[in-house]
Amino acid sequence: MPRNKKPQSILRNRVNFPPFNGLPDEAEIDLIYWDEGPFGFAPSQHWCFLGEIVDFIGLARVLLYVKDKDGQVITVALHTDDRGRALAPQVKKGHTVAVLYGEQHGFLDMSVGLRVENASNIKIIPCSLEQLLSASDDIAAHRGQPRHCGSCGKENTSENRHCLRLCSRCKQASYCGEDCQKKAWVDGHKVDCKALAGVQWFAGKNWIEFDDYFCF
Ligand SMILES: [Zn+2]
Ligand SMILES: [Zn+2]
Structure with a gap:
């Protein structure tokens, strides 16, 4: 199977x-x-x-x-x-x-x-709930994948490993430079970013083992 x-x-x-x-x-x-x-x-x-x-x-x-x-x-x-x-x-x-x-x-x-x-x-x-759930899907789909610029698509390679920087709010989207970051923000990341940031809190926790209560 x-x-x-x-x-x-x-x-x-x-x-x-x-x-x-x-x-x-x-x-x-x-x-x-x-x-x-x-x-x-x-x-x-x-x-x-x-x-x-x-x-x-x-x-x-x-x-x-x-x-x-x-x-x-x-x-x-x-x-x-x-x-x-x-x-x-x-x-x-x-x-x-x-x-x-x-x-x-x-x-x-x-x-x-x-x-x-x-x-x-x-x-x-x-x-919205749908935006939050699709942000959760996006994070799962990109887990373990090489990062690329969220605007022009330039990939992280071993030579330019540090060329991409993360969006400081959601810590998910990455960009090759300020111009690409600004463009992506206007093109829609402004909305997606809130949903991605919203998922971060949940994604960083272990939900299946109980030690103490979580709180927001
Ligand atoms: Zn770029
Ligand atoms: Zn962001």
Whole structure:
């Protein structure tokens, strides 16, 4: 059997980055995510919900309406100390919200979603969910490949190993010089860069071994 060599795109993983229906239910212990240890149940791996903001309300507390990977729209209610006030300036339709260790919650009005109590478990990434997922695919596809200029395509060779420099924001795109970097920025990297930078945080962590909780 030929091995599937396609590199894994981290954010496409549906165990560590599940849609709402794949999240553990707060009413029961989900053994996909929890293990019984000497001090009771503890997570056995990390998980993070990702969804795109389709609408929001911000009166007494910030409520986000968020569309997950499967297109289901759920509510994300901010029950943090400041009720989401600090997060509010970043809330925009079309941007992506990431919630660490979220569990399926049923609200009193019969809607379902996530109740976020810890402000360091939620962050907003300034790009759409689709842009974030394709940035994750791009990073996987280029892993281990020789770098080339993101504008003119010039490759890194052993002779000119240091000719390419990385974009300081996303640390993914590389360019042979300032002119190529400026051109690529205007040609669209300005948008892609935010998504690539957004993936960096996730890509730099080990999601399948639990040591301590991550926080944003
Ligand atoms: Zn170039
Ligand atoms: Zn960049």
